[in-house]
Each structure stands twice: as C-alpha cells, then as structure tokens.
Amino acid sequence: MRRKGIKNLIIDFGGVLIDLDRPRCVQNFKGLGLPDVEAALDLYHQQDFFQKYEKGLITSAEFREEIRGRIGRPVTDAQIDDAWNSFLVGIPTFKLDLLLELRKEYVVYLLSNTNEIHWQWSCRHAFPYKGFRVEDYFEHIYLSYEMKMAKPDAGIFQKVMDDTGILPQETLFIDDSEANCRTAEALGISTYSPKAHEDWGHLFG
Secondary structure (H helix, E strand, O other): OOOOOOOEEEEOOEOOOEEEOHHHHHHHHHHHOOOOHHHHOOOOOOOHHHHHHHOOOOOHHHHHHHHHHHHOOOOOHHHHHHHHHOOEEEOOHHHHHHHHHHHHHOEEEEEEOOOHHHHHHHHHHOOOEOOEOHHHOOOEEEEHHHHOOOOOOHHHHHHHHHHHOOOHHHEEEEOOOHHHHHHHHHOOOEEEOOOOOOOHHHHHO
16 A cells, blocks of 8 residues: 555545535525625635635634625525535545555645535534544644635645645645645645546555
8 A cells, every 4th residue: 555655645625535516505505595606616716705714714603694795685504504515425435444544554634725614514424434533534634724824825735744744755645626736746745636536545556
C-alpha cells in the first residue's frame, strides 16, 4: 500500500470522500424561494455569501438570516439546514475502510472547504461507522470555516505544512478540483484528482 517517497496524505472531503448532489440542493433552495442559487452554488468553489460562510467570515446564524432576507418570507432554521444539507449524500463505506487502512501506513490529514452546518451533519451522519468517529480517520482535520481561508489559496496549504511540519515532497494531495491541485503542485506537493464517485484506492494498490 505504500507509495514510494510518500509519508503524508492530505485528502479533500466533498467529492473525494463524501458524494455530493448539487442539483438536489439547488432544487430544494429554489423550492424555498431562494433566487440565483444556481450561480452561487459551485461544486468546487462557492460564490457570494456561500463563499463567505465557507471561509468562516459569517456565522451560521448570519448565513441563515441572509437566506431568509433573500427569500423574503419566514423560513425556519430547520428548513434552511435541510435544503443546505441535501447537497451531501454520504460517504461510501469502502472509502471509510480505505481511510482506516491508509492510517496504518501514512499520516492522513483532511483539508476541506466546508462550513459549520455541513460539517456538523457529516460528523453525525457520514462518518460514524463500526464504532469509529470522525477523529479516528485523520491525524488532524483542517476546515476552511475554522481557518478563515480556503483552497485554492496557497496560504491554506502553507498553514497545514507549517502546522504539521510535513515536507511537500513527502506529501500526496487528493482533491477533485484542478485549481486546488495546481496550487498544491506549485508548492511541491504531489497531487491526484479523482473523478466523481471514483474508488481512488487503486493509488495504493
């Protein structure tokens, strides 16, 4: 399972571990009456106030208020959260098994552009498996909304390397965004960009 020269793995969350359903999320927000949601919700990089939320520049309460203001009628926190979390499908169990195997050979980090509502849902519903919890799969978890920065900015990668002391030449970054991978490569990190739903375990076969 060991890849030559690689000691560390930095793994993305959305699209790499957890399957996403953007059309369902867009449809559910449209059903609530949110205008222009299609343009703001990108698979790789959110726009507008969604991006601010992902960078932790607004709180969950402010995020919901922004949505309510744009809809222009009363909607509950639960309605907003349900529509927002419908972006997330789940993590296939074979990927959770793979993470547990990889931890035996590598130091595994998660680096995700995500937000508090999505992350809390994922910790409750996506990661629990065979008695394991989210913290069992990773050495450390780096989340954009907690760090106040997001991929593909070089600063977020530099922060992870400074924080952990890992060397770029000993690190493989797995992310489904080509822009994110280009930034990592410019810093000397090896990259792999899987397709949607891909079993990228073959990288370690």
